[in-house]
Each structure stands twice: as structure tokens, then as C-alpha cells.
Amino acid sequence: MALTPFRSHRGTVALLDRANVDTDQIIPKQFLKSIARTGFGPNLFYDWRYLPDGRPNPDFTLNQPRVAGASILVARNNFGCGSSREHAVWAIQQAGFHAVVAPWQECRGTRVPGFADIFRSNAGKNGLLTVELSAPEVEEIFQMVDRFSPLQATVDLDHQRLTLHLPEELAFHFEIDPSVKERLTHGLDDIGLTLKHEAEITAFESRHNPQR
């Protein structure tokens, strides 16, 4: 499936002040029974977003009027952990988000990524941009958005820059895997790319024993 190319996006920033947001929270199990690829948006963060009687939970951050229509989500570390369900990415996109921001962390001398592996991979396949910043940078965004919400930001993939549109603009550079950037920028379809190598796959199959 070809994707919409992602170059730059401007929108309102919403904060989700939680670490280890798992895909069971992003889209609970009862919504995975759908055989369609659409319709997940209203059920994003269902258990946090709605009260037991089905009304919106006024205390949940994404229900606050000042972030209505937000399209850039900023959360804490290890976003998207748990189940491989791609429905989590679909739900985030279908609720209007174009990018998610989460911090990487330094732990025991190693750099721990801000996003879980499978979530990050699924996001890339669907054109949802995952932006990793340092923990102090994400903390700064939390403080700025807290003070100035509703706050607009621009995610510029070409220049790998996230800019908060404060009276004085505040910009953060982010790193991204060049191949993911290339595919997002051009909206490339992975299956199409791979099938250009079909002759190699066929040759491989002729010499490979899948029994071992």
C-alpha cells in the first residue's frame, strides 16, 4: 500500500504524561476484533479517555478543549511497548495524529530507545512519524506546552527538526534512520520495493532448505 509522503507537518501539541504506554492502553483488546483497517480513532486510549458510563473523562489530558484537534502527541519513555498490534498505530493516526514524540534514556551506560521496536516499525509502515529526543528535551516540551497550551509545533522531516511556535521559536534536532526517512519522505511501499528483488528471492529459494 503506497503511503502519503511525509515532509513537514504543523499542528497542535498534546501531552500524555505517562511512561511505558503499552499498546493495550493505546487500543484495548475488544477493538482488535475488527477485520477492517479503519474505525479505530474514537477508541484510542479508550479506558483512559472514557468514564465507565461511556462519557468522555474530563480529567484525561486528550479530552481537554485546549488540545482539541491536536496532531502531535508527546509522551514519556518506552512508548508503544507490549503487543505487536498495528491497530495501535492505526488508532493514533485515525484520531488525527501525524507524529509521536518520546524520549530516549541513558540506563546503565546504554541508550534505551524511546519507542518499542515493533511499534516503531509499524509506525514507519503507516507513515506515522516517531520522533526521539533526549529526556531533558522532552521535559522542556512538557513545561512549555503546560505553560502555553494550546501550542503549535512543526515537525520538519526534511531537516529533522521539531519546532515549538512560542513567541521565540524553540527548535529541537532529531535523529532518524536514513532508510525510514527515505521511505516516509517518498511514501514508498515496502512490498513494491522488495518485489523489485523477486529474481533474487527465487534464486535464494532454489538453494535454501527451509527445514533447517
Next chain:
Amino acid sequence: MQTMPQTLFEKIWDRHAVGALPDGTAILYIDRHLVHEVTSPQAFEGLRLAGRRVRRTDLTFATMDHNVPTEDRMNIRDPISKAQVDALSANCKEFGVTLYDLASARQGIVHIIGPELGLTLPGTTIVCGDSHTSTHGAFGTVAFGIGTSEVEHVLATQTLLQKKPKTFKVEFAGRPVPPVSAKDLILKLIGTIGTAGGTGYAIEYGGEAIRGLTMEGRMTVCNMSIEAGARAGMVAPDDTTFDYITAEDRPFAPKGRAFDEAVAFWKTLPSDPGARFDRTLTINAAEVAPQVTWGTNPGMVMDVTGRVPEPDQVPGHSRTDVEQALQYMGLRPGTPMTDVPVDIVFIGSCTNARIEDLRIAAGVLRGRHIAATVRVLVVPGSQQVKAQAEVEGLHEIFKAAGCEWRQSGCSMCLGMNPDQLKPGERCASTSNRNFEGRQGKGGRTHLVSPEMAAAAAIAGHFVDIRTWR
């Protein structure tokens, strides 16, 4: 020519690298693609829309497990669940994929039937649209979970585009002191490195404790690699592995001379002496105590002898994280874990529903009765496990103890079927995730081993199985 020492992971990866895209992304060949009803319908629909077929129907195997009712399996009352199960049947028929459906004696949780069928073999690559695909790594297999777009990619091309992960050697030195088991080892690791500690890595488990585990124990360890953030976890194949493959009727495993040739090859797979890992960690297995999770992710775990932590005393978690978790779990700091009562005990899931798990639980429950306040579900991981348990009379032990004996499926691990916790119910569970709402909205999950779960069922609260009688 002298070659660089390689790890188990690198040997298998290199053998499956078909080629690379111009940007260096590997095209990795997939030997087995396991499919279930939840993450596949949109992938089959993608094939249909693009006019594509399943490239290797002989390497693609499907079953239904997540939505399956464990009481009356042929009668799915939820119409949406039924539609998803029916969609898998229709897709398998349309695309020519082998399906182990609800009428099959070989049906079960996808990660339990793969090894049973002999589909899971050393040196191969296995993927499935399910994060617990890491289970199959116990055989010395590169196995990892994928999303639905990748399911479609494998169906169409029998390959995946992948960046090579880094390698991480986790050594469990010494021997765990029984009844400390595989589940306790992996929970201890997750508690040590955190739920993101393995992100970006493929873990290889080794050391005396791992060598001493059965295949089923190794599967429990590898199964929960993803709960430490690692997409893949693996164990080098050895005689334990080869014996498992020949022990039962495993229709897809090589036989006779083909098996002997395979074993000769499999023996070349273990990591070479001097092979370099990007990261290493050693845990002393002899010092590991029975583990219980207290929070809302598998890294929030402690020794059963401990007390519910104070919010500012949990390394790797902020005060807010811990406060949110304790509030959800309804726990007060300072409470001894052995004072925490349970309402439900769930013995099942792809982590702990193989025959050995049921034998161990039955061993604890034999001749005893569960507490009056507790309800216990025992859910075999596959119809084969169920049949074997019934041959051994384990079901009679469970029933005499007051447990419910069910048919196979994912059951209460994730609540996509009628087996769910009610709000506020507290569960000792042998499954793999204690996320908020995972087992049912408002449900409170404590992850434990089968021994710990069975003992909690009898006592009505958690106990230290090393000293409890």
C-alpha cells in the same frame, strides 16, 4: 581462511539474507510464517486489493486462538469475534493456507502448536503477527513478532525488510533452587533491565541454568523476551532440543536420514568461542527467589518475600509511575506480598500452558482444594496438551481441587474471549502481561509461575512456595 567468530543469531541471520536494498536494509528470508485471526485480516485484504497471492503456502500455517471461547468452542456467541474467526477460515481457503481450525485436534495457541507440529526447528527464521513469537527462539531459531503490514509483506514475498538488531548475551549462572523455575528467571531479568532494557537487541540466553532447563522452560524464558523490549530471544540448540524434536509425533520435523543431517548442521549453530556480543549481563540463578509482579508492567516485579514498594524507591520508575501503578493495583506501600489475597487464578497462555506447566500445577494441587474465595481457570495451551493432560489424569486432579478445566485458547491472557476479569478482581496469572485492563477492564494482574499460581489458589493469597506447605 580464518573466519570471524559468530554468534548464533548472526549465523542464522546471514544464512537468510537474500540481499539488501540500496540503503543497506536486509531482505531476510522467512522459513515459517504463523498466522492467527487477529492480526491477519487486513493483511489478506491488502493482498486482495493488490491482486497478489501468498508466495509460499507451504511455509504458511494458520490457527485461531485469541477469540476462542474455552468452554463451548464451537459456539462463538460474540458476533464480532465470530466474524474474525470466520474471516481467517475464508482467507485460508481463498489463498490456499493450511489452517488448524477449531475442529482440529492440532488447534491451540499459535506459539504452542508451532513446536508441537515440528514447524519450529533450529536454524530457521519464524515470524508471526504476535509479539510472543519470541517463544520459538528456544530452539535456536530467529523468531520475532511483526505487525500487520509486515504480515502482508511476508505473505506476498516470503521475506521481510529488516535492520539487523544488536546482540545481547544474558548468562544465567548457577542453578535455580527448585521450586524456582524458568518463569522466575525471566521475570528477574525483566526486573533487572526494565521493560525497555532489551529494545533494539536480540537476546541469547545461556549459562548453566538455561542448559539445565527443559525445552518447555526455555520456551517460557524466550516467550517473555519481548517484555524486556527484545523482539527476539534465543537459546543455542543442544541434545535437549534434538530430543524434543524426536520425542513425539511432530509431522513437519525431518525424519530418519534427513533428521541426522539436520542435527549435524544444527550442532554448528551455537555461538563460536570468542564471538562478540554488543552487550552482556550475568545473573546468578542460584540467588533468584520466586517472583511476583506488583505493578502494571512486567518490570514492576519483586521477590515474593518482599513488600509493596514505596513510590520513591523503585529504580527505573518515576514516583508518578509507581503511584499510578499502585493506585490501579489497589496496593498500599509496605504491605507484605504474602498478605495480598487473590480472587482468580489463571493457569494458561503461551507462556505457561504446556504439559509440564500443567503437571507442575497439578503436583501442587493434588489432594488439596482451592480456597473458598478463589476461582481457578486451568486452560491448556493446545488441544494436544489437553489430550495429554487427560491421558495422565491431570484434569481429574484439577477438577477435584475445585478448578475449572477448559479447552485450549489464549483465554484470560488478553480477554478477547469470554474469559475476563471484572473490575477490581485480583488475579494470580501465569501469563505474560500485567498491563492495565489486559485481562479485563479494571482487572489487577500479578504475574507468577505455575507453582506460585497453584499455591496461591490453595492459600487464597500469595505464598513463598519454598517454605509453604
